[in-house]
Amino acid sequence: MSRYPNEVDIIICGGGGAGCILASRLAEELPRLQILLIERGGDDREVKRLERPLDSLFWLFSDNPYLQWLECEGQDELKGRKPRIPVGNILGGGTSINTLMYNTGAASDYDDWNQPGWSFEDMKPLIKKSVDYDVPLRDPSKDVHTRGGAFGVSLGGHQMTWGNDFCETWKEVRPDMEILDSITTYRHGNAVGRQPKMITGQGRRSTVAEAYLHKRQSPLKNLAVVTGLTVSRTIVEGGRAVGVEVLESAPYAGKEKSRKVIKARKLVVLACGALGSPGILERSGLGDPNVLTKAGVEVLADLPGVGRELDDHQLVCPMYHISDDIDSFDDYARGVESIKTAVDEEWERTGKGIGASNGFDWGYKIRPNAEEIDKMGSTFKDYWKRVGADKPDKALYSNVIFPYFYSYKPRPKEGKYMCIGGFHNYPASRGSIHITSSDPFLSPRVNAGLLNHPADMPVHIWHYKIQREVVRRLPFYRGELAGCHPNFDETSNARLRSPGEFSDPAEVIAQAKSVSRIEYSAEDDQKIDEWVRDSVATAYHTMSTCPMRKREDEGVVDARLDVYGVKGLKVADLSICPSNVGSNTTSVVLLIAEKAVNLIVEEMNGGIAPITEWVKSKL
Structure with a gap:
């Protein structure tokens, strides 16, 4: 287990949509810091079939090794039926294996979050920064989308x-x-x-991994990307996250996995999605004491909101x-x-x-x-x-x-x-997701909450x-x-x-x-x-399992995405949404990740907001 560093400045857990953006942007904005991106699945560049939009779409329901299905508990509302929820298991996450539909919610969705810095007006510059909108419009001035962003969107x-x-x-x-x-x-x-559609002007699947990581003209020397590695938990010492425990991601083969701790000098960021980040928090001792005690995990911070409000279309x-x-x-x-x-x-x-x-x-x-x-x-x-x-x-x-x-x-x-x-788009029903063990390879207990x-x-x-x-x-x-x-x-x-x-x-x-x-x-x-x-089924749009709201309102992170009760730990993915967004979730992931980059760079630069060459060109 020597193919990655023992210690870096910032560790990003999860190489899905949010994680790839965080890794690329932070490495670019903070060239003096060492950044490590850890992804459980494989490298998307090794799977050429995923590039062809239509063919990869029909792979969703067949034996796709880059997709993990979580089986939920049976629900009385569904006559005992057990829904399944898919999770991306590859660099780029859902953008590498989804149905390629680019959709956006309502402007009021972001205003409804009622969080400082997260209104729709705050999001507008990030929409322009994140999306290259190659869609003919009769009056482009009336649309917030523009050309020139990172992630390709077209009509196919x-x-x-x-x-x-x-x-x-x-x-x-x-x-x-x-x-x-x-x-x-x-x-x-x-x-x-x-x-x-999430399709480039060249007719290829548009993935966050390609747009933010692979497409760069010159590699970022301060960024290491490691695949095939599972983050078990965050190591918390003296009330601060100081690193993560990792294991190789291959299934058990009748022997104990070798575990290793990678230290983080400055920050750990969880970006494992609404179905992944709650589990890491709970295995780290951060969550509802009743859940943690039953799973055999020591309670370090009482955060009952972790995993409690699974929201899905x-x-x-x-x-x-x-x-x-x-x-x-x-x-x-x-x-x-x-x-x-x-x-x-x-x-x-x-x-x-x-x-x-x-x-x-x-x-x-x-x-x-x-x-x-x-x-x-x-x-x-x-x-x-x-x-x-x-x-x-x-x-x-x-x-x-x-x-x-x-x-x-x-x-x-x-x-x-x-x-x-x-x-x-806005169901009143809610589900939940919680660990049952400290073992990261055991499936969590998931209630999809459909029609309840x-x-x-x-x-x-x-x-x-x-x-x-x-x-x-x-x-x-x-x-x-x-x-x-x-x-x-x-x-x-x-x-x-x-x-x-x-x-x-x-x-x-x-x-x-x-x-x-x-x-x-x-x-x-x-x-x-x-x-x-x-x-009825999940729309693959799970969110809100680590909501951004006040701690007394069962919030898990604040408006700067800091986890309550722990220093040096942030969550930056769909789990932080305090209420639903009426949209497919890729457009939401792009904005959350770009916003998180701004917050982190500002903190690392002593309060100075990031000014990249891209931003300068738009001023």
Whole structure:
């Protein structure tokens, strides 16, 4: 175990999205300090398949060795079902293995954190610094995104042909919906538009590891990056973090792991994500005394907020049959050799084609109107009043349309499909994650907390009805895919339709423009409720397990990301979010990490804020 130093100035634990940014930026800003980045998984550069966007997307549900699945406890709300939550196990974290969807929350999400230095106005310069936004806009001056940041975002190398149909149909169902050049504005909570992607202008997957670490013209001599190493705990002496205990990450092979302590002269930063950082804190003796005592860990600081408020968006994916003449990626996903070979060769040659896409070309964000809120009941109404009723930039549901079958279920052997992949942005439900042992290789006890608050189910029932009204008016709609929708009675107005009912395309198109809205009965609503409980899943957006708030409010870190009760220890990842953000989480990770860099550099420079060459060029 001699391939890394015994002592450095700053140790960053976790080489995911936040960790890679912290390592690169801090090494650049603090050239006199030695920085060490420790990642449990492997080096992303060794996995060429991850570069091709579409191919790597379908790897998510197969035997992907760079992904670890945490099995959660069974929930009564899910009829005993045990959800699973994925964790990136590779340099770059989720950005190296996710579905490549770039989305942003509402400006008010950051204002709601109510933390000094973390308002949306504080975040604006960091958005420009972190994102290279290669998305055509009719009026770029109205968008906070710009070109020139580190992390590449574009529309990808292929665009589906039916975007106008999708947008115009939304306007037909909901006339108040705006049509946007891009859905990632931070300002619109009720709109439909193009969906940007985490894909570079060259058609490659955009990863934080590539953008911040590998892409540098000259290596940072004061930065060491070590993979295949697990951080067990932080070493705390005299109330200060002085280093970390590490073990090799390979699975147990019938013998005790060799352990080693790496010292940190100045700072330890945890960036292992909402599912990783709480465990390191608890194994270090920092957490709820009841949890630590049961796990056999000595209590060093009473921090009951550690791991207590796991917050995640709730994903539901109804699927539909579409006509045979419409664009679809289903045959590629099935591995049809002639199609996959041609697509992959085009991507290798030009960086274009469907291989340079994830198919998520159009998305929407939606808020309920006053009439819909009343129908959703008093429990939801009271909750929404506290969370977002008076904040029009907040979307209650975010969605993207997938031009293929997307599910954990077996892929149909034939046919073309589309999926409305959407998630509840601001669920009232909460879960938890806690260690059961001091052993870092034993899985934690995880409660996903899906649907455990009564305000959430009305949201899913409302949205199911809205999205279905839109899809059944699309000219290429050919019915609902049985098994991926509620099991409505055949005599119900809400009954599912099969492709066999659409024999005349001209008649289908004519009907699509005149179809009346479905009237759902109380029995139909109950069928939707049952289906949601059977199918709802994590959206892979876990956060808030080490919240940034006052200690007396069960906070774990303060506004400077310092862990309460310990000096020299910070947390800088999605776990610090004090409340949810209505977005896929990559855009949030970028901002948290860039903000953390500023805070750390300011402290290391004796109170002088960082002024990099990039910042100077923008002044």
